[in-house]
Amino acid sequence: MVSRPRTDRSPVSHRAVVVPPPWLGHALRAQRGPVPWSAVVRGALAAGPLLAAALAVGQASLGVVAAIAAMLAGINDRPGSRRSAVTRLGVPAVVGAAGLVVGTYAGQSLGAVALSVVLLVLGTLAGCVSAVGPVASSAATQLLVAAAVGAGMPLPESGWQRGLVYLAGAGWLLLLRLALPTPGALAGDFRFDGERAAVARVYDTIADLLDAVGGGDAVARRTALTAALDQAQDALAGPRLRRYAASAAERRLHAQYAAALPLAEAATALAWSAEAVDARAPEALRRLAAAVRGATHTGPLPAPHRSAPALRALDDALLAAAQAFDRGDGGVPHTRGAGPAGAFRTAFGAGGREYGFRVGLSFGAGAAVAQWLHHAQWYGAHTHWYWLPVTAVFLVKPDLGPLVSRVLCRAAGTVLGALVFAALAVVPPGPAGLVAVVTVCGALLPVATRHFAALTAVVTVLVLALVMAGGEPQASTGRIGETLLACVIVLVVGHLPVPLPGDRGGNVRARLATAAEAAQSYLAHVLSGADDRARRWGLRREAYRTLAEARATIALTAAELPALARHAHGAEQAVALLERLVDTVTACAVHLDDTGGLTPRHTRQIDAVLERLAVHQQKAGLVLPPFVLPVPLPERAVTAG
Template sequence: MAVDASEAAVALLWEARTLPPHTADAPLRLARSVRTGEPCGPLAAPTPDTPGRRALHDALLHAAEVFAAPVRAADAPPRPPLRHRPGLRRALGPLGREYGLRVALCVGSCTAVAQLIRPQQWYWLPVTAAFLAKPDLGPLFSRAVNRLLGTAAGVVLFTAVQALLPGNAGPVALAALCGTLLPVAWRHFALQTAALTPIVLAFAGLSGAHGAPGSRLVDTLLGCLVALAAGHLPRLGSRRAAVAVHWAAALYAAEAYLAQVVDAPQAPRADRLRLRRAAYQALAEARTAVAQAAAELPPAGVPTESWAPAVTAIERLLDATTACAVRIEHGGRRLPAAEARTLTAALTRLAEDASARRHPGDPALPDPVRLGARCASLADVADQLHTVRTLSPAA
């Protein structure tokens, strides 16, 4: 139901025709009914005189039927096959190999240093570097600064409590207090480190380790320095490779979605919706990769002004493809076969060039203005594909 309404909204956006004011009240009624559990009441649907309005009309009609029916448990969606799981592909692909090499370098270097300066507690240093090497915790420099500040705050807190409560009472009380703060502190890396450090120091103190606070602070400083050095090595530490991989994945997902819409309009709708979700998910991952890379310090980062417009162009291409699919389903018009094959072939070529890390070629594309006289749906897709091709070399 929500998917039908969102696709109808995309189609209405491309039609650029104002809806009657009373129609906008229908989604609000549905949202209020979901929030409160009360009946949604009558829903005002627009006159189904265009494909977008017909799609919204059918979506609201389906919503009214669903809300009027007895509540029943929804069936669990089937698990996707392994080939459709992007996490597994990333782990076995170039990003997984690069991450493995970076972690191995950090952990190996820190282990060698720790064995030289402190063989009894050598594990603290490589563990610190392994946490800092994770790419999903924010920019590397801010991770290192937050880790160091959080550790320093935890060491100061542990030392103060130990001076006020000598013996085992101080570490036990501090571990209990910081343990209760973990659910609140986990949202910020520095606060999380500040809450975890006294717990680790309390366990070390109760086990008989001497000088643990000072050693912990020194190990954190060394681990930050090693992670910063490894994270800014050429190729190994750069986020540019991650952005390029996600960019190619977004192009491939967009190509699969477009091919399903224009080449197999009679295929099951569930297949098209699966490809649509995969395309928008790949787009979201590419946008996240660009944002993370832009936050890194040079030379590990990438300029946002080059990649952000390119990612936005893919988003508009997916929206145009969705609008085209809605028009096919609710308009019934067949697409020009030759132009449709040309568009899918051009998008395939762009995806292959991005995956091979080579300069994009110049695949033939139909003129959107001339194509608009025959098929407005494909003309919108061709226009956005022109933009993607233009922005690909800059990205």
């Protein structure tokens, strides 16, 4: 049978595609990826066994505290290296233990009004500090959660005992993270499997960018390269496993990461200029990735043609990478951080103040309302008033998505988790059954973190099981009621105008200003003719990284309800222009290395991007740091080709 084309002219019907608003669409999306089986195993070996050991020796209350600490550490147990896990899990645990001690003594010595004021002030400071970065945000969250638990949970132990047990619970999970090998990653020293995977991913994404040169996917591939470099930078930034000198494996990884920076620079320049790249270059990059992943030698590497400055830079970088892989030695890679002064400026700048205001007010109001209801005995004899401020802390965190999305997911997840536990509690499970429930929930945590509703459901079941293990009756109804009340409080506080008008939309403006400053520093360094390439690569990394952080913050704000989303107006286009500027400066750097000057195309592009950025700032009402160019530019004095 021969198929024939249709010759009728009847209209084709199209189904209307219903696109949900951004705040709802975010609630319906979940992250995807392979199951992190190693994290699942760690979760199963953490909270449940700790609770079982405590019950076996008749110390149920201590087991509950240790299991809570392990649960919170499990939420932070994300993919990455062992080095970064020390900071990612350890710092929040230490801060959380301090919060538990402070909350315990404050709850024992202060009345309801004074305690609410203390928690409000603590929440405001913790909210400001959260703006510094992901680890600071996790630490501030654990500080507030532990402070509320310490103030409200009836436990026989003193504050310092609770703090030590909390540290032991979180430390147990950290010990598992450091000691257990990752399945399938035993090549070389298994302690560095996360670092090897992160560095290998950098080489793979450079190869992907070279494949996309001249095509429509080049911008997306360059964005993926930025993300891969960020992850590798974080993976190598943790504490050394040896105190005074890096091991051979660490030095090799540092050398391999450092060798990727000029390769990434050359690939970005090629994508900017759309220079043709033959298939040999991506093949060489993938061989390097395989060598990193398997801790093996690279073997012979195919070289690209040296027909243009960016291609010559790529060839030189490949040769340098091969030598670095053979030597296996390199210095400490560029690390982030402007020191205490920079962290202070971030925490108490416009973005930090705005977030601190909302966290403090939500946390303090939650504590005040909960204690008022508790003393009014609206919930009966068994009231867990600390649930309300604890829920408010998680709801007010922008790390977990837009505000309305967080509220919807929290409400749905709590109801689902409470119903599941209520069904389990129809037949009282007994101590062994509760330990089993906590163990299963601990194993599910690494997978549940992909969606806030799923995470909430798992945490709800786990917390209700711990409440029963501590000797209190089943409390599913109270959990639902206080969660819904916290949702209302956070929704109201989230849409209140901040006290200082300059702080409105402060997080978006602060991120955008930081990215613009980093772009200006990179631009000034390259066009000054300085020959410090290590500093240039560090400035380039910081520029792209701050731009990625700004883009993420803007996307999150744009997905809010209109009252909050308006603060992101015009910011996304400004980030796109800044990214184009940094791409152009990268191409300039490569061309200057090869010829000592720039072409009119380079300078025209810089002038055009800066002009468009200035016009856009005026239209969108944005205020960015001024960009200053050296006069004359290198091309005007050196080359016109």
